[in-house]
Amino acid sequence: MEATLFTVNNVWMMICTALVFLMHLGFSFLEIGLTRQKNTINILFKNVFIISIGLVLYTLVGFNLMYPDSFIGGVIPDYFFDLFGLNLPENGLSADYADGGYTYWTDFLFQAMFAATAATIVSGAVAERMKLGAFMIFTFIYVGLIYPIVGSWQWGGGWLSTLGNVVNEAGEVVSEAGFYDFAGSTLVHSVGGWAALVAVWLLGARIGKFKKDGSIGVIPGHNMPFATAGVFLLWLGWFGFNGGSVLSADPGKTSLVLVTTCIAAASGGLSAFLVSLFKYKQYDLSMFLNGVLGGLVGITAGADVMSVTDSIIIGFIAGALIVLGVALIDKMKLDDPVGAIAVHLICGVWGTLAVGIFGELAGWKQFGYQAIGVFSVSVFCLISAYAIIKTLKSTQGIRVSKEEEQDGLDIHEHGMDAYPDFRLNQH
């Protein structure tokens, strides 16, 4: 590859890396915006911790684990037993590396920014009641081990990515096919979503969410401007999340991906707004915002293989799934303060399956691969998350005391108040 094109590719990938980094501010804003002020410091602390520990862990373990040379038993990346941090390959800064799409360092940093996302998703779902220490240990294991192992199955060239390969008698691959997940509807979003589901179930609902008379308490977020800013920043970050997943600056592919991403986001927002208007007779800002996110998660698996029309439809269905999903989760007596399960799990599954229904890859075979991907990741994540959180629950405990929950985690865990100058309403 020509050196200048290599430089362009790398510039684009560095910008995408920066945009994905910024998503962590987006997640922070969204999460504090949709929860109560008394837990704000705790949520901010978690989010700054997640990106920091995520980067360090991905340096020490994750990157090598996710992109191994080979697999043990087909599923365990071999670096599992051979950890030693980053190791710049000889050609790592030349156009030979990764087809000239980026340098080894950009490769690492782009992937590292993704890694922390899985834990961030869980953070929102367990907000306002999970012990900080337990969450930190969970993050350590989930980001350091579980996320990279699942990722290796597909992006590391593992079994999911070769699921449908046809091999001839000589053992040569004559046609390639397999699970497809462009930027991580399953590998990132549902990996976080499944853990969120387990965590919410094991933790139980916040005090006041599900009342004795069977009614569902409304616990409004404390700062809708932050929530809205969070969604705008996440949408912006998705320019990098999906745009960077092209893994080069290829003009046709990157620009198509930005178009499908933005259109699905817009369509998802409008859909959630319309469905919730129809269902609840109200212009619901939270639903609009989560609809945008649902559209973004939904398009993520196939952003590079969809048409404009496909994107509108995928987004529109994702938006509707948000409204119905939030209602369903409430009905199941699961308490997810920010709607993380609807956004990242339900729309993550939807987006993954949609690759088999719409776009260039559509077809029954592909739908089958997609379903296998969804299923296998769900099993692995559910078991892992259950093992980690259940162990934490039965040892040090995962839930703060009733008193701490009522007073807020900020005062008890951090000895601080997010807004000491303002008088507060009690709720």
Place this chain on the structure above:
Amino acid sequence: MEATLFTVNNVWMMICTALVFLMHLGFSFLEIGLTRQKNTINILFKNVFIISIGLVLYTLVGFNLMYPDSFIGGVIPDYFFDLFGLNLPENGLSADYADGGYTYWTDFLFQAMFAATAATIVSGAVAERMKLGAFMIFTFIYVGLIYPIVGSWQWGGGWLSTLGNVVNEAGEVVSEAGFYDFAGSTLVHSVGGWAALVAVWLLGARIGKFKKDGSIGVIPGHNMPFATAGVFLLWLGWFGFNGGSVLSADPGKTSLVLVTTCIAAASGGLSAFLVSLFKYKQYDLSMFLNGVLGGLVGITAGADVMSVTDSIIIGFIAGALIVLGVALIDKMKLDDPVGAIAVHLICGVWGTLAVGIFGELAGWKQFGYQAIGVFSVSVFCLISAYAIIKTLKSTQGIRVSKEEEQDGLDIHEHGMDAYPDFRLNQH
């Protein structure tokens, strides 16, 4: 064109697209910051709606309408009667398209991000008293039809852009000249500004703004950090708004544009601060902020043809116009809560005319073309906006009830409070 240069150009244009997208967060922050907390949800909702519907409408109608193959009667783009959404041309992803400046998809998305801006400008001016449904219908028509038609006159190769062309006897164009509006002082900002003027006039002032004794009530914004953040984000977004309007990554042109843009912004802010200090004896943050925006709008029409000194002067005059404009609008008993008319209309007109006074194109002839552009756009926008808003007023109504205005639109239209955890002052 060389494939690699095409890739660079497209990367730059995608980044500029992302930056213009981010302006919608900037507008949201600015608008909620300068208004009262009780209408915050409503404003956020409008802004998320605008970008979402704007993208979808531009997909379905706007893009083709704005860049037509030909015009009917010289003014109506022919796609008006031939709508069918996006249609990737054969060369749309190759360096043949648009002189290699970007792909068809980037072209679309960059322009789509601009389209929603016009409605956003109106949103600020009508804040705190306009019915949400009426605003949404207005947005639908204004973004979907009016903005692209006006845009087609200039950027779509229409009559304004060829106003001063000299044609020889054989019908060949021997010299090109015409209206000049680099990035939209007129085509974007004043298109929004004229509608804002009409809307503010038809809506009437907020309760408490103009008192019976003739004095003018001060209705301060509720969150100056958000307003300031909004201006920083808008300034940042203008790197893309103006920088991307070069329509390629040409090093000399793009970097000059960023310099003139930033210097005009700085100069506009300092000017508004000094003039307001002189006039009101106070260090007025709102004026400083609107001065920055005035400088940005003012340089937009000629950002690529001005020198550094020109930019300082254009910005400085824009900043002064902000302070005087806000006072004038108050005197005319028009109530514009965020100063949108001063910023986008007055400075938009100023910036457009300035192209005939300063810089490479300066001259009486050019000044004439600029004046014709300003005038024709004003007529078309005033009539269109009047027709739309007057119709809405005499059918479903455009203004919320007195009770709703006093309680705030958040509770009545959205059943939500932006900050439920905080005790509030009444005003």
Place this chain on the structure above:
Amino acid sequence: MEATLFTVNNVWMMICTALVFLMHLGFSFLEIGLTRQKNTINILFKNVFIISIGLVLYTLVGFNLMYPDSFIGGVIPDYFFDLFGLNLPENGLSADYADGGYTYWTDFLFQAMFAATAATIVSGAVAERMKLGAFMIFTFIYVGLIYPIVGSWQWGGGWLSTLGNVVNEAGEVVSEAGFYDFAGSTLVHSVGGWAALVAVWLLGARIGKFKKDGSIGVIPGHNMPFATAGVFLLWLGWFGFNGGSVLSADPGKTSLVLVTTCIAAASGGLSAFLVSLFKYKQYDLSMFLNGVLGGLVGITAGADVMSVTDSIIIGFIAGALIVLGVALIDKMKLDDPVGAIAVHLICGVWGTLAVGIFGELAGWKQFGYQAIGVFSVSVFCLISAYAIIKTLKSTQGIRVSKEEEQDGLDIHEHGMDAYPDFRLNQH
């Protein structure tokens, strides 16, 4: 150089310029977040003023002063006596300029965004008690003169950069060596930090900070989400601050710099969190945030010559220095509301010296050059800052009245309240 590579380089540098610009929003958020609401308008005003006047001054004076043709007496850049604003050189827009790394305009704008930073650092340290007018005069002189002169010593090719050059008998340079400060641990951060130290000392502590009984009052910030957002934005901005300091888009160098920058930030945050947890038994968000900033400042001097391991260590030590530094500054009865001295001065010095200890340049000789750089800059900045601020103190005064301090600067200097709709606690 090839024209296309020149275009890529320039695109990267323009993006970095935009990111450094955004740091001014980051600083604004951080500073208001860590101080009381009653001084919020004042802080926002200062920050918008700093970037605006900074850009204009750098246009008129700073750029030429910092990159002079020659030096008078080896230390005073000759443009000191020959000011006339920007002057596009003949090759300023071609690939001949600056080794094809960027155009003259990008060069100017990137450096201009850096210039304002020094004053911003001081702004945080003097918050809540310094007169606005005095601060503005200080900014004018410090950004307009002191910063560019110090900068010229190194980045303008001055004596610090050639400190260790070996010259043969014929007067030819046979080996180059000297002070090394990649992106400004000393030239930007400690330049601000030394002035902050002087200002804090001459101003005295805020009322209530150091009590008569010897105890230290805790004056919590009023909005931790803003403080956190500020740190995220600063971290993002550092992608441009350090990434752009490569002065081209060289893939290997830029991507290494982003990796070392992010890892040092993460490591600094984790370290400050752990040290403060050990020392104060609390999960302290402020410390985590300042630890991230400390890591960023610490890596800045050597971001392009460090390994991943070096970055982790440099960041980790920086984070620890933050916790210890904040305690030390308190003990010295200096009142620095946002921790600017610990972040920018202490970690700036640390990062500069670290270039002699870690990485490619490590060695006793280099350590000596680094120490000379730190020492000479400290002397010049301490004397300059003292002269400016002491003069202001003995003429117009630098501290607001006791009444104004207690009521807050917002009402007295600006006649505005940052959040008029919210009821406030007194503290």
